Amino acid sequence: MKINKLVDLNNLRTAPQLRNGQAKKLFEELEVNIFNADWITIGIMAPGNKRAIEALKSISKKYSSIKFGNLGSLNAEGGVFLKANQKTGNVFVRSEKGLGEGILITCQYDEDAKESNTFGPLPLDFFT
Numbered sequence: 819m820k821i822n823k824l825v826d827l828n829n830l831r832t833a834p835q836l837r838n839g840q841a842k843k844l845f846e847e848l849e850v851n852i853f854n855a856d857w858i859t860i861g862i863m864a865p866g867n868k869r870a871i872e873a874l875k876s877i878s879k880k881y882s883s884i885k886f887g888n889l890g891s892l893n894a895e896g897g898v899f900l901k902a903n904q905k906t907g908n909v910f911v912r913s914e915k916g917l918g919e920g921i922l923i924t925c926q927y928d929e930d931a932k933e934s935n936t937f938g939p940l941p942l943d944f945f946t
Contacts, residue, residue: 824848824937832863832918833939841944848923848937855925857905858884863917864942867893870900870911873921876945921945 821827821840824847836844852858860877864870871889878884884904892900892911899914905926920939927934 824851827938827940830918830920830939833920833941833944836941836944841941844940845944848940851925851935851937852881852923856928857903857926859904859924859926860900860902861922861924861938862898862900862902862942863914863919863922863939864898864900865919866896867898867911869942870898873942873945874900874902874909876943877921880945 821834821836822843824844827834827844860874862870862873864873871892874886874889878886886902886907886909889909892909894911894913896913897915897917898911899917900909900911902909918939920941921944922936922938923940924934924936
């Protein structure tokens with residue numbers, strides 16, 4: 819599969835395996851978008867609660883301005899969808915069957931004139 823830009827991920831249901839060169843290129847493109855956004859929301863589709871929280875923590879570790887608390891209180895069984903909002907600090911997780919696997923990053927803006935953009939799905943280990 820040819821993946822050279824973030825837009826190439828748009829129609830995927832689950833994150834592809836990326837070669838190092840692909841991941842580096844996508845990371846550089848994504849980082850520009852993250853730094854230009856006023857805040858981000860994160861959606862994580864994972865096979866379990868623990869894996870979703872690990873993926874979220876990997877993002878917080880990479881970016882000191884993206885922090886979330888009370889992760890120990892999150893719990894859902896089976897496949898999960900985790901949603902985190904950088905602006906509010908809120909994090910929710912729910913059980914969800916039939917999801918793919920990966921991280922979705924949505925860049926948000928304070929100005930209504932700017933449209934939010936969602937990127938992904940990215941592999942769960944993309945930020946490690």
